[in-house]
Structure formats: structure tokens, C-alpha cells
Amino acid sequence: MKKVLGFLSLILLMSVSGYAQKAATVEEVKFKTSAKCGMCKERIEHDLSLTKGVEKAVLNLDDKTVSISYNAKKTSPEKLKVKISKIGYDADEVIADQKAHDRLPDCCQKTADAHQ
Ligand SMILES: [Cu+2]
Numbered sequence: 001m002k003k004v005l006g007f008l009s010l011i012l013l014m015s016v017s018g019y020a021q022k023a024a025t026v027e028e029v030k031f032k033t034s035a036k037c038g039m040c041k042e043r044i045e046h047d048l049s050l051t052k053g054v055e056k057a058v059l060n061l062d063d064k065t066v067s068i069s070y071n072a073k074k075t076s077p078e079k080l081k082v083k084i085s086k087i088g089y090d091a092d093e094v095i096a097d098q099k100a101h102d103r104l105p106d107c108c109q110k111t112a113d114a115h116q
Pocket of ligand 1 (some may be wrong): 035036037038039040069107108109
């Protein structure tokens with residue numbers, strides 16, 4: 001019985017330290033974007049999810065902010081803002097890459113009226 005308890009606590013200890021390690025490198029940032037609609041949301045979330053170091057990206061269409069969980073060892077907020085710009089959207093002070101923006105459907109461009 002003692003042996004089993006020792007084994008169990010070892011597993012517990014390992015999973016706790018594994019979790020602590022993960023928590024230490026995963027950080028979260030929020031950027032204000034120029035997203036317009038559900039298509040923008042899908043495009044940004046999809047492209048970010050394929051981006052190196054990104055764990056999770058969720059765009060809130062109410063306030064147009066994107067929340068990104070990322071691995072701080074693999075990427076940085078600066079790189080993520082440049083990535084969003086290359087998708088065609090503003091990210092805080094980083095303005096959308098003009099070519100990428102112009103490739104977006106008309107309804108997703110910054111001049112478009114807000115719609116759902
Ligand atoms: Cu759109």
C-alpha cells in the first residue's frame with residue numbers, strides 16, 4: 001500500500017511540475033483589430049492558429065479585439081501583430097499590410113460598413 005501511495009504521489013508531482021512549466025511559458029495578449037464580420041473572425045482565428053507559437057486565438061466581434069494565448073519561447077506580441085497585419089488587419093498600432101488588406105473581400109475591408 002505504501003508503495004502504491006508513493007507511486008501515486010510521484011505521478012501527481014510530475015503532473016503538477018509539468019503544468020507549472022507550461023503555465024510559465026504560455027502568455028496571453030489582446031490586440032485591437034480592424035475586423036468587420038464573422039468572415040474576418042474566422043480568417044484571423046484560422047491563420048493565427050496555424051502560426052508558430054500560437055496556442056489559441058479568439059476574436060471578439062463586439063469590441064474587435066483578438067485574445068491570443070501564445071508560447072513566449074516561440075513567438076512574441078510584436079511578431080503576432082506583424083502576422084495580423086499580413087493577414088490584412090490592423091493590430092493595435094501596427095497598420096494592416098496594404099496588399100493583404102486589398103486582397104480581402106470588399107465587406108471585410110476597413111472602408112466597409114460595419115455588418116454582422
Ligand atoms: Cu469580414
